[in-house]
Amino acid sequence: MNTLIRIAVRNVLRRRRRALITALTMMVGIAVFIWMDSLMNGIDKVSVDNLINLRDSSVRVFTTAYYKDRASYPLENGIAEPETLARRLSHEHEVRRVTPRTEFLAEVGNYRDSLPVVGIVVDPASDARVFTLKDYLTGSYFTFPAGAATGPSASASPERQIILGKELADKLGLKLGQTILLDATTRYGAENADDFTIVGLLSTTDPGLNQSTVFITYAEANDFLDLGGLTTELDLRLRNRVNLADTVAEAGAVAKTIGENTPGITAKSFAEIDGGFLELLKQKRAGSMILILIILLIAAVGIVNTVLMSVYERIREVGVLKALGLRNREVVWMFTLEGLVVGLLGSLLGAIVGIALELQLIFVGLPLDKIAGNLGGSGFAFWGRLYGEWNPGAILFAVLFGLAVSLVAALIPARQAARMTATAALHFV
Numbered sequence: 001m002n003t004l005i006r007i008a009v010r011n012v013l014r015r016r017r018r019a020l021i022t023a024l025t026m027m028v029g030i031a032v033f034i035w036m037d038s039l040m041n042g043i044d045k046v047s048v049d050n051l052i053n054l055r056d057s058s059v060r061v062f063t064t065a066y067y068k069d070r071a072s073y074p075l076e077n078g079i080a081e082p083e084t085l086a087r088r089l090s091h092e093h094e095v096r097r098v099t100p101r102t103e104f105l106a107e108v109g110n111y112r113d114s115l116p117v118v119g120i121v122v123d124p125a126s127d128a129r130v131f132t133l134k135d136y137l138t139g140s141y142f143t144f145p146a147g148a149a150t151g152p153s154a155s156a157s158p159e160r161q162i163i164l165g166k167e168l169a170d171k172l173g174l175k176l177g178q179t180i181l182l183d184a185t186t187r188y189g190a191e192n193a194d195d196f197t198i199v200g201l202l203s204t205t206d207p208g209l210n211q212s213t214v215f216i217t218y219a220e221a222n223d224f225l226d227l228g229g230l231t232t233e234l235d236l237r238l239r240n241r242v243n244l245a246d247t248v249a250e251a252g253a254v255a256k257t258i259g260e261n262t263p264g265i266t267a268k269s270f271a272e273i274d275g276g277f278l279e280l281l282k283q284k285r286a287g288s289m290i291l292i293l294i295i296l297l298i299a300a301v302g303i304v305n306t307v308l309m310s311v312y313e314r315i316r317e318v319g320v321l322k323a324l325g326l327r328n329r330e331v332v333w334m335f336t337l338e339g340l341v342v343g344l345l346g347s348l349l350g351a352i353v354g355i356a357l358e359l360q361l362i363f364v365g366l367p368l369d370k371i372a373g374n375l376g377g378s379g380f381a382f383w384g385r386l387y388g389e390w391n392p393g394a395i396l397f398a399v400l401f402g403l404a405v406s407l408v409a410a411l412i413p414a415r416q417a418a419r420m421t422a423t424a425a426l427h428f429v
Contacts, residue, residue, distance in 0.1 A: 023346035030350025038388030057235035106184035162196035165210035335414030343406025361388030
């Protein structure tokens with residue numbers, strides 16, 4: 001076996017140009033595969049981060065009665081003692097921040113036209129620590145006198161302020177500082193309408209927030225909707241995780257623990273609430289993987305072609321070796337070892353280059369604002385930077401794929417050459 005290894009290495013060095021071309025072909029295919037896989041995972045992570053940071057948080061907590069009917073946004077079955085529950089949840093190991101919210105149905109208008117919207121009542125102080133809406137805001141966030149309460153028990157504010165999506169404002173021809181009419185049903189079934197001053201406009205990556213959502217505070221909603229501090233949900237932010245799989249798993253585990261340990265409470269992770277969206281991501285991921293595998297297959301074709309040429313050019317050499325007593329199995333091993341040497345070289349080079357590109361994507365990222373521009377409303381963040389995701393499994397797969405292709409590419413023609421007699425191999429043209 002040692003003799004065959006020496007012969008295989010010598011033959012690779014004798015044909016170093018062809019071996020280098022084959023190794024470079026493998027290197028490019030494997031490096032592109034690793035980089036593309038990191039990029040696709042990064043896009044998926046950005047999409048999920050948008051869900052968590054803008055609308056659904058990591059985990060949402062409701063009363064079980066409210067959750068069953070939450071599609072109609074009922075102003076009833078709120079959480080009993082939400083501030084007490086929020087304090088308890090904030091001491092859970094994985095939970096970093098907690099904020100109350102109450103959702104309701106309403107209409108907004110410019111005194112001529114009106115549009116249906118979903119209203120979200122927030123505590124500005126704690127909401128800004130769970131969600132990142134302020135990063136997408138033109139204008140100002142809610143303002144209050146120093147020391148004023150803003151949580152569920154807050155009293156009415158001197159000025160009724162509202163934040164809404166910029167697309168919604170554009171449809172109604174409204175701008176910052178103008179007045180909007182908000183019409184909604186109170187907690188006790190009465191109709192109420194009042195003027196609100198637009199203090200901020202949102203332009204996010206979530207079309208629902210941009211087109212059909214408004215935000216007011218508990219200080220205003222307690223008076224306008226007769227809420228009396230009613231909180232229909234608590235939104236939880238967990239610690240940041242690098243990988244999407246870890247993010248999904250941790251949110252699911254926390255939601256399950258809260259639901260099991262708190263009677264009358266239903267806790268849902270973002271993955272459960274947005275299961276349809278995550279399934280769409282999986283389908284997109286499958287399509288992307290097909291494109292990435294095509295890249296590897298193109299590289300594999302080049303490898304097979306190069307190795308086949310190398311074997312068939314040396315059929316006469318096989319005849320000489322067989323005339324000197326080399327057995328069929330040893331002929332097969334010789335060519336197989338040559339293919340593995342080239343495959344190992346190409347795979348290692350591909351892994352090194354691919355990891356370097358992946359690390360650049362992970363730590364430096366891609367400036368999407370320069371590449372794609374502002375394509376807000378598509379569901380992805382097209383400003384800022386897109387970062388990749390570390391995936392050791394993809395790197396290992398790519399290396400093993402390169403070795404397997406090299407092995408198959410060398411084994412098939414080697415077996416054919418080994419079955420030839422010495423005479424036939426010497427006369428092969």
